[in-house]
Amino acid sequence: MTQLSICESIIDIPAEQWNALAGDINPFIQHDFLSALETGQCLDGYGWKPKYFLIHDDNNELIGAMPAYEKDNSYGEFVFDWAWADAYQRAGINYYPKLVISIPYSPCQGPRILAHDKETKSLLIKFALEFSNKNNYSSTHWLFNLADDFKVLKQHTELQRFDYQFHWKNHNYTDFDDFLSRLTSKKRKNIKQERRKVSEKNIQVKTFNGSELSDEEWNKIYHFYQITFLKKSGSPTLSLNFFKAIANKLLIIFAYKNNEIVAGAICIIGKETLYGRHWGCLEEYDGLHFEVCYYTGIEYCIQHDLKTFEPGAQGEHKIARGFLPVKTVSAHSVAHPEFHRILVDHLQRENHALEEYGVELMNASPYKD
Numbered sequence: 195m196t197q198l199s200i201c202e203s204i205i206d207i208p209a210e211q212w213n214a215l216a217g218d219i220n221p222f223i224q225h226d227f228l229s230a231l232e233t234g235q236c237l238d239g240y241g242w243k244p245k246y247f248l249i250h251d252d253n254n255e256l257i258g259a260m261p262a263y264e265k266d267n268s269y270g271e272f273v274f275d276w277a278w279a280d281a282y283q284r285a286g287i288n289y290y291p292k293l294v295i296s297i298p299y300s301p302c303q304g305p306r307i308l309a310h311d312k313e314t315k316s317l318l319i320k321f322a323l324e325f326s327n328k329n330n331y332s333s334t335h336w337l338f339n340l341a342d343d344f345k346v347l348k349q350h351t352e353l354q355r356f357d358y359q360f361h362w363k364n365h366n367y368t369d370f371d372d373f374l375s376r377l378t379s380k381k382r383k384n385i386k387q388e389r390r391k392v393s394e395k396n397i398q399v400k401t402f403n404g405s406e407l408s409d410e411e412w413n414k415i416y417h418f419y420q421i422t423f424l425k426k427s428g429s430p431t432l433s434l435n436f437f438k439a440i441a442n443k444l445l446i447i448f449a450y451k452n453n454e455i456v457a458g459a460i461c462i463i464g465k466e467t468l469y470g471r472h473w474g475c476l477e478e479y480d481g482l483h484f485e486v487c488y489y490t491g492i493e494y495c496i497q498h499d500l501k502t503f504e505p506g507a508q509g510e511h512k513i514a515r516g517f518l519p520v521k522t523v524s525a526h527s528v529a530h531p532e533f534h535r536i537l538v539d540h541l542q543r544e545n546h547a548l549e550e551y552g553v554e555l556m557n558a559s560p561y562k563d
Contacts, residue, residue, distance in 0.1 A: 196357035198321050201246040204228045206260075211256040214459055215308035215548035221443050221464045222297040222347055223305050231298055234436030238430070241267040242298050246382070247321055249314060256435060258309040259316045262298065264331070266290045270431060272507050273355065273524045278537070282332065287530060289333070289496060293326045295514050299431060301359070301507040302469050303522055305356075306336050307343045315343065319350045323527055334524070347525035353537055355524045356545065356553060360510075360517035362488075362503040367496045373516065381560035383548045388481040397443060399490050400468045404437065404444030411455070412438065415446055416460045419473025447490050460488045461494075468495050470505035488515050510555070519555040 201207055212236065216223045237244065242263045248359055249258030268275055271294060278525045282289035295306050308445045326334045336347055336472045348354060350486035387556040392399075407415070416434045423430040437444065437460070449457040461468055473487050488505060495503045505512060513519070528534045 197241045197250045201248055202244050215259050219465045220299045220304035221462050228439055230277040230436045230439035234433040236432050236436050240431050241265055247318055258314040259306055260295055262295045264291050265294050270299040291331055293331045293334045301447055303338045304338055306339050312346055317347045332529055334527045336429050339523050348500050351525040351527045352557055353526035353541055355520045355541055359522050360512035361520045362492055362517045364495050364501050370493050376532055377560045378562055388484050392485045397449050399485060402446045404441030404446055412437040414455050415458045419472045421436050422474040447486050449486050458476055467502040468500050513558050514560055519552055
């Protein structure tokens with residue numbers, strides 16, 4: 195007979211059992227990444243309270259797991275439900291706390307319901323919905339799901355949303371010029387011009403694995419991460435200790451002028467995908483953001499045979515640089531019957547508008563074909 199439980203720290207879950215379910219493709223769902231968020235003190239102080247849903251078999255082997263968090267805000271999720279929360283508040287109803295099944299601060303698609311069969315996945319979903327109801331959560335949300343998880347989720351939830359990100363795909367390019375050759379002449383010329391502006395400023399760009407950084411370089415890249423958030427009146431929720439704990443998963447990109455580091459970016463390396471995450475600079479240089487955050491990442495993917503480059507959430511400007519729209523999907527369950535009815539209607543209209551928007555985005559493709 196299966197045993198259902200909730201654990202409030204990933205550290206109490208054996209890494210080998212968790213990773214046996216999580217796999218080695220997606221870096222965000224692996225035990226060391228989630229553990230680093232906890233030990234790096236990136237969660238509780240910002241409204242993420244871990245609630246790992248677990249299913250064990252008769253032999254006490256972990257056969258199902260789900261990374262879930264009780265939330266008292268909507269920060270760091272990237273599937274924006276602020277309007278939902280505002281509507282609840284205007285109606286005098288509490289929207290928080292809610293339950294979120296996602297990876298904190300990571301708008302990246304990946305496994306959310308860890309199990310080897312659909313029956314166990316369904317059991318985890320039911321477990322989460324029952325737990326939400328028992329604890330009077332307003333809602334339950336599964337964010338940035340892969341297709342196989344989403345298929346099961348649609349059997350248990352009536353509210354589904356989607357949006358677009360912009361991803362670059364590696365079509366077995368031999369080098370950057372081969373990639374450029376697939377673009378229209380105008381787009382190819384614009385990219386060459388942007389890269390030339392950087393080189394004409396005598397700026398050199400170099401890449402490092404996070405495990406190679408000196409203490410001084412760690413301080414530099416963390417400073418870049420912090421100042422970008424502060425410029426936007428945001429909060430740099432990830433700690434330096436967090437980044438150091440996952441150093442071997444990181445691609446660090448530095449830009450140098452006169453042998454001084456003037457800008458940097460943090461990417462996370464997956465088995466098949468490079469994920470662009472954070473960037474910062476001391477001084478603005480024309481084209482430098484595109485060079486550090488996009489073009490260097492594309493070159494890295496080509497050189498290391500990675501299939502995809504996901505440079506982060508949002509940004510239509512990425513299309514002109516070779517990144518095409520890809521749907522990201524989420525599933526939701528809302529307890530309040532009247533709000534549930536309203537949201538069903540709202541999402542139907544929203545999804546129809548987004549389908550039309552997606553056609554427009556694809557029509558802007560920079561590729562010849």
